[in-house]
Amino acid sequence: MRDTTLTRVQSDVVAKIIDYIRREKLPADSRLTESQLAEEVGVSRSPIRAALQLLTDKGIVISAANKGHYLARDGSTLDALDLPISPPPDVSLYDRIAMDRMRDRVPEQFTEASFMRRYEVSRAQLVRTLTKMSQDGLVRRSTGHGWIFMPSLNSAEAYAASYRFRIIVEPAGLMEATFLLDRPTMERCREAHEQMLIRAKSGKLSGREIFDTNAKFHEMLAIMSGNRFIAQAVEQQNRLRQLSEYYVYDDEDRIQTLVREHCEIMDALSARDQIWAATLLRRHLEIASRLVPPFAKSNSERTA
Template sequence: MQVRIARDIVALVRRDVRPVGYHLAETQLAREIGTSRSPVKAALEYLAELGVVTHDANRGFFLAGDSSSLTDVAEQFASSPDEPLYLSIASDRLAGKLPDEVGEAELMRRYNVARTTLRKVLSRIAREGWIEQGVGHGWRFLGMIDSPDAYDESFVFRQSIEVTGLLSPAFRYDPKHLEEIRAEQQRIVDGGWSTMTAAELFDANSHFHEAVARWSGNRFIYDSVRRINQLRRLVEYSQTTNRKPRKGQAEEHLAMLDAIARADLFGAAALMRSHLDGARRLKSPGAQAFSGGGARTPSRAEGAAGAGRAGRTSRTR
């Protein structure tokens, strides 16, 4: 946990481009990361040992260098295991080595861990939505993005709900939140695509899509987007080795934010549909099997121009 939270702190500092000497307040970090102060303090002490932060007994923790100096540390954290047991279970399930239903005793023997350790990891997996507890000490795996077909289906699902969310009568965007998301995407375009870690790039992508889903005003759309992002996380980190497409995707995110800000939700919806279709064709291992011989998909510019003429009005809080 200490290493994981330290990694999250470094990611926040890099995301927000914090300067040297910036005060890292424990309470604020705990709120942003979603944990309590004690593990945050332990993580900050660990970062102090690494020389990333300095500690003043009376004033707290401060950045020893600016965010641009943390690339090596971020890469080091990215290359270290998130949670070995979690990753082992995920890897074995994706490889078909674990059946649909498993018992705790079987998993304890397989991974040579105590029940308390196993249950903590299974609880995390349950929160992410790809396992549920059965009767007694049994657990049942739920649907995952574990094949080319499933990956392709996930994009079709995302197109249906994310486009619908943009056209929801309850859509309300938060201008301050929009500017925060815009700044994060602009940093990727301005060079972050080549320096950010795989985890940071994925998180920035998730922040954008979850923000738009939240603005839909529909709790079910928002919850669905969050859950599918959790499932995507298991299989997408390796795809960031080809980083250049991340820049283009961030540029498309910016175009959608511009459309939302100028009250053109139909245009934003057309861009979202085209964006997800392009990402599906780029990333999905089985995408080409589904794309041959059909009608030509309109380009992003054509889609935006055609849909933008509808002139839908957006509402802000």
């Protein structure tokens, strides 16, 4: 098959469609509509249409004129599927820029010209990478050819203060009188964690994917609290910490620990034991706060 290079957004959409098919255990011949997938993935129909075309090219989806799209095989058979999709060519540049920002090697505001010199890349390559980072909420355009990094936790003091705040707020959310258990959402969250373990074993899991699953878990708990201020606070913390924690879970043991602790919290909630769930959540955050973020690495590791 022809190797295919996707943008970060396209890769994310394809991965989310595959996860949806696996999660729902869809049988062969199941119909896949653009509107349904757009709602499930949270994007417009245009990237869904492009993703379905790619999956059709790979023989995973069948496209029939005037009939739409249908799954060519059972969703369960996709677990071990190795799609011949190449990562975007600018991933390493993305990570270099992100790590440099985390270690405070580059300023909050910068120009394309200064980064072209620093990283010895073309303007086209740099703009592609910065566009991906903008889509991930890490940077935004300024005036002219200028860019600004979004606020992040790029100091040990800010990182520690963020976790102290979360330890106060998040467990309290589970004890709110307005707390309402959302079993279907929690079940989907559990399945996403199981898929994360499978992908980790195959070595195909990125730090960004781990963070996204982790963040969605904490936002799910905050939303179930029924307190919109807690939900907003957790969402804001996730935006601030995404850059610092993209690179924290760098081995399978840490990923397994994260999944185990999250599942223990969900088990306690399923058993209607909110007090124990809150205790486990507090312990989970306290343990996570001790993980060493990139900006706290030793100077000997700080190579450009």
